[in-house]
Amino acid sequence: MSLIDLRSDTVTQPTAGMRLAMERAELGDDVYGEDPSVNRLEATLAERLGFAAALFVPTGTMSNLLGLMAHCERGDEYIVGQQAHTYKYEGGGAAVLGSIQPQPIEGEADGSLDLGKVEAAIKQDDFHFARTRLLALENTMQGKVLPMEYLVAARELTRRRGLGLHLDGARLYNAAVKLGLDAGEITRHFDSVSVCLSKGLGAPVGSVLCGSEALIAKARRLRKMVGGGMRQAGMLAAAGLYALDHQVERLAEDHANAERLGAGLRELGFEVEPVQSNMVYVQIGERARPLGEFLAARGIRVSPAARLRLVTHLDVQGGDIAPVIEAFAAFQKA
Numbered sequence: 379m380s381l382i383d384l385r386s387d388t389v390t391q392p393t394a395g396m397r398l399a400m401e402r403a404e405l406g407d408d409v410y411g412e413d414p415s416v417n418r419l420e421a422t423l424a425e426r427l428g429f430a431a432a433l434f435v436p437t438g439t440m441s442n443l444l445g446l447m448a449h450c451e452r453g454d455e456y457i458v459g460q461q462a463h464t465y466k467y468e469g470g471g472a473a474v475l476g477s478i479q480p481q482p483i484e485g486e487a488d489g490s491l492d493l494g495k496v497e498a499a500i501k502q503d504d505f506h507f508a509r510t511r512l513l514a515l516e517n518t519m520q521g522k523v524l525p526m527e528y529l530v531a532a533r534e535l536t537r538r539r540g541l542g543l544h545l546d547g548a549r550l551y552n553a554a555v556k557l558g559l560d561a562g563e564i565t566r567h568f569d570s571v572s573v574c575l576s577k578g579l580g581a582p583v584g585s586v587l588c589g590s591e592a593l594i595a596k597a598r599r600l601r602k603m604v605g606g607g608m609r610q611a612g613m614l615a616a617a618g619l620y621a622l623d624h625q626v627e628r629l630a631e632d633h634a635n636a637e638r639l640g641a642g643l644r645e646l647g648f649e650v651e652p653v654q655s656n657m658v659y660v661q662i663g664e665r666a667r668p669l670g671e672f673l674a675a676r677g678i679r680v681s682p683a684a685r686l687r688l689v690t691h692l693d694v695q696g697g698d699i700a701p702v703i704e705a706f707a708a709f710q711k712a
């Protein structure tokens with residue numbers, strides 16, 4: 379039985395072309411700055427996203443952590459969404475390892491943070507308070523694409539109030555493909571951007587942090603400190619480069635598959651949130667666990683939750699969508 383794994387876009391296997399690129403990668407010791415493949419990946423992404431420098435790291439969690447720690451010192455604060463990865467899903471790393479206080483605020487339905495609420499959360503210069511230094515956004519945010527005019531407004535606010543602006547762009551390319559824009563059009567509004575190569579782009583491992591020379595120099599020191607300095611990492615960087623050159627446009631297929639999946643489930647009467655990229659959110663309520671078991675018996679993997687997230691990716695084919703919809707239909711009748 380072939381498996382359809384809708385838990386996450388992290389589950390993809392490297393494609394044949396990617397494996398070949400990995401095998402052929404030129405290698406060196408990246409802690410010495412001597413891995414040509416890593417250097418090429420960093421230079422390529424910095425150039426494409428409009429930054430002076432970039433840093434290859436093992437995970438998006440590390441990339442975000444280094445970004446936050448490069449912007450903020452001990453006793454500083456970043457403003458972030460209550461549901462943002464950089465607040466909720468990274469083990470509290472900014473607070474634990476960076477002594478940086480998060481100031482979470484409730485997000486809006488479109489994935490943005492209300493800029494009025496952000497501005498109200500900025501603390502005065504008063505020794506009672508942590509120093510507010512940074513606004514951290516996420517795009518896509520649970521599959522939602524932030525509107526371009528929102529990014530302009532967030533840039534204007536952070537510039538006016540002297541804050542840095544960081545983007546958790548784990549799925550930056552999903553947003554860019556959805557908008558039909560060059561990814562650099564999105565990233566030019568930010569001071570730093572973290573991009574995951576191991577999500578929809580399909581690389582096995584890796585993220586890249588982009589920023590100014592000074593920010594990346596600081597992040598490079600911090601990367602060593604947290605144990606993220608890798609040696610012949612070029613095989614992983616080569617996978618990332620391959621993904622950037624060959625597996626970006628195809629994200630549109632994931633979006634189309636998610637759209638069809640959402641429409642099919644809606645037709646069955648399920649409450650499905652509007653689909654914008656590669657994620658489908660379905661209200662399942664108390665039936666989540668039995669549904670998970672029912673689907674698993676039919677070779678479909680999901681992470682059971684009352685608000686169920688289904689994610690399309692490189693290893694979900696167009697032909698997989700109909701059987702998934704059929705399985706949900708069978709579950710409803712059972």
Ligand SMILES: *Cc1c(COP(=O)(O)O)cnc(C)c1O
Nearest residue numbers: 437438439440463516546548574
């Ligand atoms: C996956 C993800 C990350 C980083 O995750 P790692 O598993 O550490 O690579 C960061 N932000 C978002 C929004 C993510 O989905």
